[in-house]
Amino acid sequence: MKEIVFENVSKIYDNGGIGLENASFAVEKGEFVFVVGKSGSGKSTLLRLVSAQMPKSEGTITVGGVCLSAIPKGKLPLFRRQFGIMERELGLLPDLDVRGNISLAMYATEQPFSRIKKRVTQTMATLGISHCAKQYPNQLSGGEAARVMLARALVINPRILVIDEPTANLDPDASWDMMCLLNELNRMGVTMIVASHSRELVTIMKKRVITLVSGVVVADEKNSIYSSKAMDVFAEKRVYNERRQYQNLRGGLPN
Numbered sequence: 001m002k003e004i005v006f007e008n009v010s011k012i013y014d015n016g017g018i019g020l021e022n023a024s025f026a027v028e029k030g031e032f033v034f035v036v037g038k039s040g041s042g043k044s045t046l047l048r049l050v051s052a053q054m055p056k057s058e059g060t061i062t063v064g065g066v067c068l069s070a071i072p073k074g075k076l077p078l079f080r081r082q083f084g085i086m087e088r089e090l091g092l093l094p095d096l097d098v099r100g101n102i103s104l105a106m107y108a109t110e111q112p113f114s115r116i117k118k119r120v121t122q123t124m125a126t127l128g129i130s131h132c133a134k135q136y137p138n139q140l141s142g143g144e145a146a147r148v149m150l151a152r153a154l155v156i157n158p159r160i161l162v163i164d165e166p167t168a169n170l171d172p173d174a175s176w177d178m179m180c181l182l183n184e185l186n187r188m189g190v191t192m193i194v195a196s197h198s199r200e201l202v203t204i205m206k207k208r209v210i211t212l213v214s215g216v217v218v219a220d221e222k223n224s225i226y227s228s229k230a231m232d233v234f235a236e237k238r239v240y241n242e243r244r245q246y247q248n249l250r251g252g253l254p255n
């Protein structure tokens with residue numbers, strides 16, 4: 001069953017910047033997909049479009065069979081609850097301990113306090129951070145803080161986890177632990193869309209990899225590796241084509 005479908009989706013920001021250009025792909029329920037590309041290639045844009053955090057400019061996005069443009073604005077917050085989102089910009093609140101930070105994500109779901117407490121305890125145990133429950137963010141290691149951010153995304157029991165750079169600023173051991181954890185969550189049935197800069201980890205994981213260059217999907221392969229060569233070849237071709245178009249417009253190519 002198709003969980004996410006993008007059909008000719010583009011995102012053009014208010015200042016004219018292109019975030020994503022004519023992207024088409026589908027993600028199956030329970031799939032694990034990496035999104036890779038150089039800085040500014042459109043990874044975060046794609047993730048934010050998937051999780052209905054901003055509107056697309058063109059094309060059609062369908063999640064769980066629901067076309068995002070058909071959802072009334074007032075119903076979007078409820079719709080977004082099927083996504084767990086982990087991204088750098090959503091930092092931990094410094095004045096709340098770990099349990100508080102994770103619990104906060106559940107308050108909007110309006111569940112009874114006892115249920116929230118049980119679910120938070122369970123999530124901390126799953127992610128191996130029970131021992132940090134009473135610690136504050138500035139008392140956590142990088143790896144622990146990343147797990148708390150993941151716990152905050154996971155605690156609402158999402159169908160889809162959308163994760164931007166899960167291993168940013170982590171040492172190799174903590175990065176590997178994080179990837180294993182994501183793999184484990186995926187095995188439990190959660191659909192995963194993960195943007196990553198980590199060449200080594202993406203290659204080792206052998207998952208589906210969507211590669212972006214300047215907002216364009218240039219490769220989409222199963223059991224794939226992070227190939228900077230594919231990016232470079234495409235970037236060179238694109239620059240060459242743009243030069244040709246420009247020179248044609250100006251009256252023909254020079255010798």
Ligand SMILES: Nc1ncnc2c1ncn2[C@@H]1O[C@H](COP(=O)(O)OP(=O)(O)OP(=O)(O)O)[C@@H](O)[C@H]1O
Nearest residue numbers: 013015017018019038039040041042043044045046
């Ligand atoms: N809010 C915004 N307003 C205008 N342009 C934006 C905005 N957000 C992103 N962009 C532009 O869209 C393009 C894609 O940016 P995006 O953040 O999606 O890339 P990225 O691959 O996630 O980069 P990074 O790896 O550095 O996080 C870039 O050219 C960027 O400048």
